[in-house]
Amino acid sequence: MRNFKLTVRYDGTDFFGWQTQPGRRTVQETLEKAFVEITHEGRVRLNCSGRTDSGVHAVGQVANVFSATKLPCDTLLRAVNAKLPADVCVRELVEVPQSFCANKDAVRKTYRYVIQDGRVQDPFLRKYAWFVRQPLDAAAMSRAGECLVGRHDFRCFETEWPNRLTSVRTVTHLSVNRFGECLWIDVEANGFLYNMVRAIAGSLVQVGRGFWPETQVAEVLKAMDRRLAGPTAPPEGLFLMRVTYPPLAA
Amino acid sequence: MRNFKLTVRYDGTDFFGWQTQPGRRTVQETLEKAFVEITHEGRVRLNCSGRTDSGVHAVGQVANVFSATKLPCDTLLRAVNAKLPADVCVRELVEVPQSFCANKDAVRKTYRYVIQDGRVQDPFLRKYAWFVRQPLDAAAMSRAGECLVGRHDFRCFETEWPNRLTSVRTVTHLSVNRFGECLWIDVEANGFLYNMVRAIAGSLVQVGRGFWPETQVAEVLKAMDRRLAGPTAPPEGLFLMRVTYPPLAA
Numbered sequence A, B: 001m002r003n004f005k006l007t008v009r010y011d012g013t014d015f016f017g018w019q020t021q022p023g024r025r026t027v028q029e030t031l032e033k034a035f036v037e038i039t040h041e042g043r044v045r046l047n048c049s050g051r052t053d054s055g056v057h058a059v060g061q062v063a064n065v066f067s068a069t070k071l072p073c074d075t076l077l078r079a080v081n082a083k084l085p086a087d088v089c090v091r092e093l094v095e096v097p098q099s100f101c102a103n104k105d106a107v108r109k110t111y112r113y114v115i116q117d118g119r120v121q122d123p124f125l126r127k128y129a130w131f132v133r134q135p136l137d138a139a140a141m142s143r144a145g146e147c148l149v150g151r152h153d154f155r156c157f158e159t160e161w162p163n164r165l166t167s168v169r170t171v172t173h174l175s176v177n178r179f180g181e182c183l184w185i186d187v188e189a190n191g192f193l194y195n196m197v198r199a200i201a202g203s204l205v206q207v208g209r210g211f212w213p214e215t216q217v218a219e220v221l222k223a224m225d226r227r228l229a230g231p232t233a234p235p236e237g238l239f240l241m242r243v244t245y246p247p248l249a250a
Helices: A027-039 A073-083 A138-148 A196-208 A216-223 B027-039 B073-083 B138-148 B196-208 B216-223
Strands: A002-010 A046-048 A057-067 A088-096 A108-116 A150-153 A168-179 A182-189 A238-244 B002-010 B046-048 B057-067 B088-096 B108-116 B150-153 B168-179 B182-189 B238-244
Touching: A002 A027, A027 A046, A027 A057, A027 A073, A027 A088, A073 A088, A108 A196, A138 A168, A138 A182, A138 A196, A138 A216, A168 A196, A182 A196, A196 A216, A196 A238, B002 B027, B027 B046, B027 B057, B027 B073, B027 B088, B073 B088, B108 B196, B138 B168, B138 B182, B138 B196, B138 B216, B168 B196, B182 B196, B196 B216, B196 B238
Parallel strands: A057 A238, B057 B238
Antiparallel strands: A002 A057, A002 A088, A046 A057, A108 A182, A108 A238, A150 A168, A168 A182, B002 B057, B002 B088, B046 B057, B108 B182, B108 B238, B150 B168, B168 B182
């Protein structure tokens, strides 16, 4: 069997997230179906860096898949894309060592959360940003987010979920930048808890609206209590931008 | 009656263009319906700078409308937007002199035509760019387009249409710029013939593909024969960016 690493991009609007679920249109099932059609293998199983929720987008999701196909990578890439609907595509496809696992080998992920804070929702952003009618103070949000950089227990930003061994993660970058009516919250970490970026976005927006003092984000983090964090921001603003692997693994 | 100038933005994907047509969802009808609901006037008629075709987008379309409403502009703007579906919005609404006509007073319009020329169609661009699988030579397209700037008879780039008095227009700006896998063709003129930007885009792509020598665009222009121009590029790549009026008219 050969092992292939795929870089996948999708508009999450019309998908019920990554993971296969009976009766739902998901990214995983859509991709696996395309692979089965091309390789004529009975069952193909894609393994991704981390599933995304319903409505969440990906610019650079990474997955791997085992297959006995003899097709060269270039041909396989073109054939798979020819089978895929227009809201998902494989950007890159390379053969990797048998040991490569898109999930376990990921060392870093970057998410972007997009917010539009104009007076009127932009028709072009309605599926790709959280619309907040109130003008947000991006500088205050940026300062408030600084406390999240570093190694912390992020359980306050985790939606309830089957227990993980630990809720400690290391955030290596967090920035809030304004481009006209858009705010980008960029977060890079060695891993993310369930709904972590959306809970961080929801909390920073509390600061941006002036509902919370800037220092409150640090207090929420310290308190380790989900009920103190801001609301979970909606999925349409979230993009998985890229997943980083050690040079040897891929 | 008061006269209002509106700046309108719409995602053209799910509209059959601007102009009201029986049994079709159009931008004009959608806006007029929202105005009728708010002003309770039997009939409201929007007059735009120039209708856009089915599937064409607008970042800054301009229209004017007469109404006897007593509502302040700010209230009217908010009320109209509250009635509109998410794929169209009014960005600005100001009261203008009775004489203002969004169509006749327009002195300049700017269109952008967006092309994606990557190997794989980008899911996020599928409704907002023309996907050309072949890599395009943007520099050659830019040089080829230079001959279009100035006052010319553009009938070679006009799709057949009820005769206008003249097909002479003045293009004040034309540029082709690359941003990663995207090309932007920006065209500013004192007016446009039917499908003119899409025929120009189709012709420049012939150069970008290497099918035409750079000089051929100038020859097509000189020949004044539509059959010699490139194909009409698809609507999803076209954006009406802005309409300019003399300072006194608005």
